[in-house]
Amino acid sequence: MVAAVEPAGPRPRPVTPARVGLYAFLVITALFFLTPLYVMLVTSFKTMPEIRQGNLLGLPAEPSLQAWGHAWSAACTGLACNGISVGFFNSVKILVPSVIVSIAVGSLTGYALSFWRVRGASALFGALMIVAFVPYQIFIYPLVRIFATIGINNSIPGIVAIHTIFGLPTMTLLFRNYFASLPIELFKAARVDGAGFFRIYSSVMMPMATPMLIVAVILQVTGIWNDFILGLVFAGRENLPMTVQLNNIVNSTQGERLYNVDMAATLLTALVPLVVYFASGRWFVRGIAAGAVKG
Structure with missing residues (x-):
């Protein structure tokens, strides 16, 4: 009696220079598009003193939602300061x-x-x-x-x-x-x-x-x-x-430039x-x- 032979699974694809190059290109492309989003996100959770330290890619030391609340309900979009x-x-x-x-x-x-x-x-x-x-x-x-x-x-x-x-x-x-x-x-x-x-x-x-x-x-x-x-x-x-009011927030030249509020308003x-x-x-x-x- 001949034992049944189990079908072999799919063979792993060989690692070739072309495949390595393809994945490297995809990773670099993903990082290219995700890095600005990451910077916007982490900046929106930072306080202004921490932003002034210049650590652009660093995670917030003390995450805060203050910028999000300010962007939503208190940011100036012109003569009124009712937020976005x-x-x-x-x-x-x-x-x-x-x-x-x-x-x-x-x-x-x-x-x-x-x-x-x-x-x-x-x-x-x-x-x-x-x-x-x-x-x-x-x-x-x-x-x-x-x-x-x-x-x-x-x-x-x-x-x-x-x-x-x-x-x-x-x-x-x-x-x-x-x-x-x-x-x-x-x-x-x-x-x-x-x-x-x-x-x-x-x-x-x-x-x-x-x-x-x-x-x-x-x-x-x-x-x-x-x-x-x-x-x-x-x-x-x-x-x-919302896009017009966002423009009024991020392009305002009056007073201090609140980068965390700008980033939060953009994400919203x-x-x-x-x-x-x-x-x-x-x-x-x-x-x-x-x-x-x-x-």
Whole structure:
């Protein structure tokens, strides 16, 4: 009787100069991007006397959250010293409707260009793609004049409309490519069953587009939350987003430069996009693979 031979496990890959070089490159790249984040983090927990000692990379001797509290509720962002919390809530008021409206309009446009062969659809899609690569700074002055004429400049509806306009080409491209990768038989079967334009969109297409929705949310949250110039121009003085108030904090030339407060305010501003990305990064990769880069 012959004893069964257990299958051998995977052989370890040999260590080659190319592999060593690859890992060295990855480690150096990671350190290059993580070192500034590390410096910001440890500096935000230091006191100003410790920062003046010049030990930039050293850990804080006596960690303190004082700078974080000051940045959130007491830092001067102009004439008022209410901290960056005011800008946080302004950014939320801008972000939520802007993300919802831009994704809703972009997904609907991408769906229409994928399955409903309207006249001039190719020309419209090409025009959207051309506009997507034109610097948006070119459109700021004409849009300011238009929005002032119709009475929505310096308001939440105005900045939401701006983010929808500038997000439409990218959102349309993402959803059009994703819907174009789906079997056309699904659309035809729904049409045979009597479903119309919006019923197919809401009951057939969007339930299948969860990975692409995650991609769109990550892109829009990151872009809208990090926006500076559009919020500065179109949001109005009472609705300035967090990025504008952060600029007022870190670029202030009055009094003592509080580096720990600057670092804490910067980290607080970047917190929302980081949380969104790390919470849904797996879905982001899946959405890209599912059709975000397909033609």
